[in-house]
Amino acid sequence: MTRRGPARERRDDLQEDRPTVPLLTPRVAQPVASPAPEVCLQLDEWRALRASPDWTGRTLGFVPTMGALHAGHVALLARARAENERVVLSIFVNPTQFEDPMDLDRYPRMLEADVARARPFVDAVLAPTAEALYPDDYRYRLTEYSHSLRQEGAHRPGHFEGVLTVVLKLLHLVQPRRAYFGEKDWQQLELVRGMVEALFLPVEIVGCPTVRDADGLALSSRNRRLSAAARAQAAMFPRLLRSADDAAEAAAQLRAAGFEVDYVDDCKGVRVGAVRLEGVRLIDNVRVKDACTLAPIR
Amino acid sequence: MTRRGPARERRDDLQEDRPTVPLLTPRVAQPVASPAPEVCLQLDEWRALRASPDWTGRTLGFVPTMGALHAGHVALLARARAENERVVLSIFVNPTQFEDPMDLDRYPRMLEADVARARPFVDAVLAPTAEALYPDDYRYRLTEYSHSLRQEGAHRPGHFEGVLTVVLKLLHLVQPRRAYFGEKDWQQLELVRGMVEALFLPVEIVGCPTVRDADGLALSSRNRRLSAAARAQAAMFPRLLRSADDAAEAAAQLRAAGFEVDYVDDCKGVRVGAVRLEGVRLIDNVRVKDACTLAPIR
Numbered sequence: 001m002t003r004r005g006p007a008r009e010r011r012d013d014l015q016e017d018r019p020t021v022p023l024l025t026p027r028v029a030q031p032v033a034s035p036a037p038e039v040c041l042q043l044d045e046w047r048a049l050r051a052s053p054d055w056t057g058r059t060l061g062f063v064p065t066m067g068a069l070h071a072g073h074v075a076l077l078a079r080a081r082a083e084n085e086r087v088v089l090s091i092f093v094n095p096t097q098f099e100d101p102m103d104l105d106r107y108p109r110m111l112e113a114d115v116a117r118a119r120p121f122v123d124a125v126l127a128p129t130a131e132a133l134y135p136d137d138y139r140y141r142l143t144e145y146s147h148s149l150r151q152e153g154a155h156r157p158g159h160f161e162g163v164l165t166v167v168l169k170l171l172h173l174v175q176p177r178r179a180y181f182g183e184k185d186w187q188q189l190e191l192v193r194g195m196v197e198a199l200f201l202p203v204e205i206v207g208c209p210t211v212r213d214a215d216g217l218a219l220s221s222r223n224r225r226l227s228a229a230a231r232a233q234a235a236m237f238p239r240l241l242r243s244a245d246d247a248a249e250a251a252a253q254l255r256a257a258g259f260e261v262d263y264v265d266d267c268k269g270v271r272v273g274a275v276r277l278e279g280v281r282l283i284d285n286v287r288v289k290d291a292c293t294l295a296p297i298r
Numbered sequence: 299m300t301r302r303g304p305a306r307e308r309r310d311d312l313q314e315d316r317p318t319v320p321l322l323t324p325r326v327a328q329p330v331a332s333p334a335p336e337v338c339l340q341l342d343e344w345r346a347l348r349a350s351p352d353w354t355g356r357t358l359g360f361v362p363t364m365g366a367l368h369a370g371h372v373a374l375l376a377r378a379r380a381e382n383e384r385v386v387l388s389i390f391v392n393p394t395q396f397e398d399p400m401d402l403d404r405y406p407r408m409l410e411a412d413v414a415r416a417r418p419f420v421d422a423v424l425a426p427t428a429e430a431l432y433p434d435d436y437r438y439r440l441t442e443y444s445h446s447l448r449q450e451g452a453h454r455p456g457h458f459e460g461v462l463t464v465v466l467k468l469l470h471l472v473q474p475r476r477a478y479f480g481e482k483d484w485q486q487l488e489l490v491r492g493m494v495e496a497l498f499l500p501v502e503i504v505g506c507p508t509v510r511d512a513d514g515l516a517l518s519s520r521n522r523r524l525s526a527a528a529r530a531q532a533a534m535f536p537r538l539l540r541s542a543d544d545a546a547e548a549a550a551q552l553r554a555a556g557f558e559v560d561y562v563d564d565c566k567g568v569r570v571g572a573v574r575l576e577g578v579r580l581i582d583n584v585r586v587k588d589a590c591t592l593a594p595i596r
Contacts, residue, residue: 043498136496139444140462146437164438172498198434200341200470 037089038124039115043133046126046173058085062176062203064167067091067127068108068221069117072211076180077121079208088174089118090126096138097162103281108221126174133169141165144191151272152187152283155262163188164195171203179203184210184218186272186285210284212238218284230277233258241271242286269294335387336422337413341431344424344471356383360474360501362465365389365425366406366519367415370509374478375419377506386472387416388424394436395460401579406519424472431467439463442489449570450485450581453560461486462493469501477501482508482516484570484583508582510536516582528575531556539569540584567592 040046049055061080065073080087091114098104115125141161147153148160171179181189189207196205210218215235217223226234236257241264244250251264254275262274262281269289275282289296338344347353359378363371378385389412396402413423439459445451446458469477479487487505494503508516513533515521524532534555539562542548549562552573560572560579567587573580587594 134496136492140440140442140493140496142438142440144438169497172500175500194434195438198432198438199467202470202473 037115037119037122039111040124040126041128043128043173046124046128049124050173050175055086059178060084060086060088060174060176062088062090062170062174062179063122064090064092064170064179064181066093066107066221067114068110069114070211070219070221072182072184072219074117074121075211076182076208077118079206080178080180081121083206084176084178086124087122088124088126088176089114089122090128090170090174092126092128092130092133092166092170094133094162094166095130096134096165097159099156099158106225108224126170133166138165142168142195144194147187147194148191151263151265151267152274155274160188160191164191167192168195168199168201171201176203178206180206180208182210183207184220184284186270218282220282222280222282225280226278230280234277234282237273237275237282238284238286241273241284242288247271247273335413335417335420337409338422338424339426341426341471344422344426347422348471348473353384357476358382358472358474359385360388360468360472360477361385361420362388362390362468362477362479364391364405364519365412366408367412368509368517368519370480370482370517372415372419373509374480374506375416377504378476378478379419381504382474382476384422385420386422386424386474387412387420388426388468388472390424390426390428390431390464390468392431392460392464393428394432394463395457397454397456404523406522424468431464436463440466440493442492445485445492446489449561449563449565450572453572458486458489462489465490466493466497466499469499474501476504478504478506480508481505482518482582484568516580518580520578520580523578524576528578532575532580535571535573535580536582536584539571539582540586545569545571 038045038049040049061084063073063076063080065076077087077089091111093104093107093109095104098107111127118125142164143161144164148164153160167179179192181192183189189205193205193207195201196203212218213235215232216238217231217235218238223231223234237254237259240253240257241250244253247264247266250271250273251261254261254264254273259275259277262276264271264273266288269287269291270285271288272285273283287297336343336347338347359382361371361374361378363374375385375387389409391402391405391407393402396405409425416423440462441459442462446462451458465477477490479490481487487503491503491505493499494501510516511521511533513530514536515529515533516536521529521532535552535557538551538555539548542551545562545564548569548571549559552559552562552571557573557575560574562569562571564586567585567589568583569586570583571581585595
């Protein structure tokens, strides 16, 4: 349970001898030979499983995703496995958080491969249809009226309304003790934490460190849409975010390096940014000030 | 448990020998000598009580109110008492559902009397402050974008957003098996049911029949603001709602009878309306068509 270092689960494209950051936190559980998870495509199947004697009264860790699992997701699953008696992964490409229908269409769907990848860590996979999750046709929405309008929210109108609404639905369906979110989507994590606090949801939100490729690029299902040249260039994104003296300088340097910059913004010691390369949108964030002292981090 | 007829709890202004409709449903429990309920003014007190061994694993019935309890509320409490092992009453005059600050100011506050009245039926009373229930300063809101814009919603912009948001918060805080709402606020009941279905909230919403004075006027804390003459006139409101052939005729007859009419509307076999007398706003609804056959009811 306390073994350090990279897990056996890895991205297929990583070389065995290639240096890499540890994919998992030290508190990770080792995956053991495990039965195939229950895959629930219907909400009723899931509800029956959740209410069964083997699930009630046990701590439940929940990892909501849009699928196309990479090592970042695996880190969330491994942490959930280590901290809970039961682990549920949801895979749902949520239409209401895509303001661009093309982006929604292009989002990869690969349920079988995802289930295989998640298998060592999860007891169930919930993969419902949009019709099942939106019986109300999206008439009921959870909206945040301040922070959600900035940064990502300013560039993706309605995005966080879709995110918060679907997370709220899933939390009610799953009723987990803990839910796991990656720090890569920093603003999303902050808004979900805020929602849980504002609405008194009985769940603990666990934020997990961003998992990066060896060159520093944060893992994302969108990275695979980059050409080799753009993929190489993309590594400059977190590097310039971190090295610049302030957000404006970071934006200027990113533009000079060939990125189209949606925004770079400093907020509570974290520098968040979104850029485009070859039309592929990348987001990332780095801590530039200590969370307690707010002294600069270099 | 099956005794029919009026309960011992009555409105103080009712005469003993005055004919009255049964205040309680047949499934009602008889109140027994009961200890004083726990009154939680702080959320932390409530959370500790909810997590205590005497409360976990028991069925919990929840009656959310704005206080100023009358026999309509008592009917909800009695039904909750009959159907659950523990009963919680919340008393919270929710500022976000008042679009008129004057109406909010005038809303009666009488916690001690309310607790005394509820005592035979409840195990706990949750009476938090607005600051405690809105740590987010109302940044997070639950909105419905169709039915909530009509009828009451058209006349009270933002009203249902405030109602749904506070009900959502309270349901998370209380985590009841069942929550009880009066049918008098018909549109509210429909919207709360819709929210529970859309968001997959793990609670059963129980709608309870409107309790009326002997002359037919639905009980409401606002009735006490009417002069004796207006109070007598007010009984025409449900009567004309019911007797008219359609919504337009009901509105015309109400205006002819001296009411200021906000709206009368027929929806799914129920006629809903809102009127004003002496500036006091009254709402009510009557079923005009059978719920199954949609044949007219007379």
